[in-house]
Amino acid sequence: xxxxxxxxxxxxxxxxxxxxxxxxxxxxxxxxxxxxxxxxxxxxxxxxxxxxxxxxxxxxxxxxxxxxxxxxxxxxxxxxxxxxxxxxxxxxxxxxxxxxxxxxxxxxxxxxxxxxxxxxxxxxxxxxxxxxxxxxxxxxxxxxxxxxxxxxxxxxxxxxxxxxxxxxxxxxxxxxxxxxxxxxxxxxxxxxxxxxxxxxxxxxxxxxxxxxxxxxxxxxxxxxxxxxxxxxxxxxxxxxxxxxxxxxxxxxxxxxxxxxxxxxxxxxxxxxxxxxxxxxxxxxxxxxxxxxxxxxxxxxxxxxxxxxxxxxxxxxxxxxxxxxxxxxxxxxxxxxxxxxxxxxxxxxxxxxxxxxxxxxxxxxxxxxxxxxxxxxxxxxxxxxxxxxxxxxx
Ligand code: HEM
Numbered sequence: 001x002x003x004x005x006x007x008x009x010x011x012x013x014x015x016x017x018x019x020x021x022x023x024x025x026x027x028x029x030x031x032x033x034x035x036x037x038x039x040x041x042x043x044x045x046x047x048x049x050x051x052x053x054x055x056x057x058x059x060x061x062x063x064x065x066x067x068x069x070x071x072x073x074x075x076x077x078x079x080x081x082x083x084x085x086x087x088x089x090x091x092x093x094x095x096x097x098x099x100x101x102x103x104x105x106x107x108x109x110x111x112x113x114x115x116x117x118x119x120x121x122x123x124x125x126x127x128x129x130x131x132x133x134x135x136x137x138x139x140x141x142x143x144x145x146x147x148x149x150x151x152x153x154x155x156x157x158x159x160x161x162x163x164x165x166x167x168x169x170x171x172x173x174x175x176x177x178x179x180x181x182x183x184x185x186x187x188x189x190x191x192x193x194x195x196x197x198x199x200x201x202x203x204x205x206x207x208x209x210x211x212x213x214x215x216x217x218x219x220x221x222x223x224x225x226x227x228x229x230x231x232x233x234x235x236x237x238x239x240x241x242x243x244x245x246x247x248x249x250x251x252x253x254x255x256x257x258x259x260x261x262x263x264x265x266x267x268x269x270x271x272x273x274x275x276x277x278x279x280x281x282x283x284x285x286x287x288x289x290x291x292x293x294x295x296x297x298x299x300x301x302x303x304x305x306x307x308x309x310x311x312x313x314x315x316x317x318x319x320x321x322x323x324x325x326x327x328x329x330x331x332x333x334x335x336x337x338x339x340x341x342x343x344x345x346x347x348x349x350x351x352x353x354x355x356x357x358x359x360x361x362x363x364x365x366x367x368x369x370x371x372x373x374x375x376x377x378x379x380x381x382x383x384x385x386x387x388x389x390x391x392x393x
Contacts, residue, residue, distance in 0.1 A: 007297055008037045013045070013282075013306075014172055019378045022281065023323070026311035034293040038306070041172050043070070043284065044299050047311035049318035049335070051293055055285060055307055056339040059086055062285035062305060064342060069170035070284060070304070070380075071177060077184075078170075080222065081229050083283075087341060096212075096226060097345040100148070100205050110352055113144055117356035125364050125392055129371055132388040137242035140353045145234045148349075149227065150204020155190065159231060160239075162187035164379060166232040167280075171380025187231075191224045205230060238350050240279035240384030241270070242357055247388055248273060248325050250368045255327045263362045268330035270354050274313075275334040276325050281310035281383050283338075309335045310383065365392045 009032065011025050012018060018025050029036050030047045038045050046052055055062040065086040067075025078084050082093045099105065120139050124130050138160060146156050165183025168176055200206035209223040218226070249256040259265050284306045291299045299305060312335045314322040319331060337344035344350070361368075372389040 007033045008039050010039045012040050033297050035297050035299055044303050044305045047308045049312040049315040052307045052312035053339055059341050063288050066286045068283040070172040074170045101346050103348055113352050114356045117360040121360035129391045132246040132390045133243045133385050137239045141235050141238040149206040150201030152199050163232045163235045167381040168379050191227050236382045237279040238353050241274055241354050243385045243388050244277035245273040250370045252325050259327050260362045265327050266355050266358045269327040271331050272329050274336035275331045278310040278313050278336040282306050282308045367393045
């Protein structure tokens with residue numbers, strides 16, 4: 001990395017090399033100042049915990065209304081998605097999600113999530129060797145979410161790849177971003193077909209969206225967009241949390257021993273997994289006024305600012321010894337779910353799923369070992385694995 005001025009950097013945050021291991025770059029950029037201009041991307045970057053949290057808590061200054069993606073095509077196409085709105089429109093649309101994802105609304109599914117996790121882990125323990133991404137991490141998110149949406153059985157697996165494409169398609173103008181666009185088009189076509197066929201199960205999230213459309217409350221594109229939002233937000237994120245957990249425990253058996261000895265640490269371990277390996281690494285906002293971040297750094301009005309949940313969660317100014325994975329740390333104030341008005345609407349569900357998997361594993365598995373080299377799924381926004389071969393005993 002060469003540094004042009006003290007507060008500018010020409011690092012490519014979206015190169016294969018950086019996506020595979022962004023932490024050294026994050027540290028260098030955090031140490032440079034409270035905000036750094038990334039000359040190669042034409043973006044400002046904030047990566048310290050305090051600055052990221054303050055920005056997320058101040059939507060009037062750091063607006064999502066011009067989109068949170070890094071290319072105009074994405075921001076135009078998804079202009080009416082919840083994540084790309086500011087209050088009051090965002091507050092209104094968010095209720096459609098939070099009503100269905102509140103602890104009360106989720107109570108009836110909690111038991112079936114635990115049961116599915118136990119059956120799945122029983123099966124994998126009998127096999128001993130398996131892929132922690134495709135055989136373990138993908139199962140609950142795909143089936144639980146699809147059941148909640150009321151999705152027909154066919155085509156569930158096809159949605160995974162299409163949904164991962166959505167995150168990539170929000171990246172900067174580059175070949176990785178361009179390659180994802182056909183996947184997103186396929187996703188929208190697929191959703192439109194399911195909506196038109198009207199074969200969604202009555203009572204589910206999908207059916208409710210169609211009813212809202214039929215009652216004239218939202219256009220059909222609105223219903224499809226909301227379904228897409230639900231699918232993309234819920235898949236790769238939770239899959240990444242489960243597979244990163246498996247990877248971390250394979251590399252830190254002493255932390256697995258601690259968790260097995262005291263399974264009441266499961267919620268703390270989950271917070272620590274998503275702090276150390278945040279499933280969503282970056283999104284962006286646009287400033288609506290000049291913002292003085294201290295140390296002589298002022299971000300001008302109208303600038304696109306990339307904020308990193310992943311870098312903030314490893315900020316040594318906030319978390320002591322931040323690169324150490326410690327299941328007893330319980331970092332409840334991590335930013336992996338964001339913060340403020342856009343803070344993750346599905347975090348209750350994500351916790352139910354990942355807690356269920358960890359609980360089922362602690363009761364049945366003594367050791368998690370890697371049996372081959374894991375392969376990362378390089379993505380502009382998310383951090384996870386394509387394959388993670390493991391053996392359990
Ligand atoms: C470990 C799993 C998950 C992680 C780490 C995660 C992370 C995030 C983050 C960082 C945001 C904030 C975006 C921003 O600041 O602009 C967000 C928003 C959101 N998440 Fe999650 N998420 C997870 C699982 C889920 C699940 C299971 C759902 C269920 C449907 C979900 C639904 C949403 C929705 C609807 C939003 C948009 C909220 C808004 O814009 O008001 N997420 N998530």
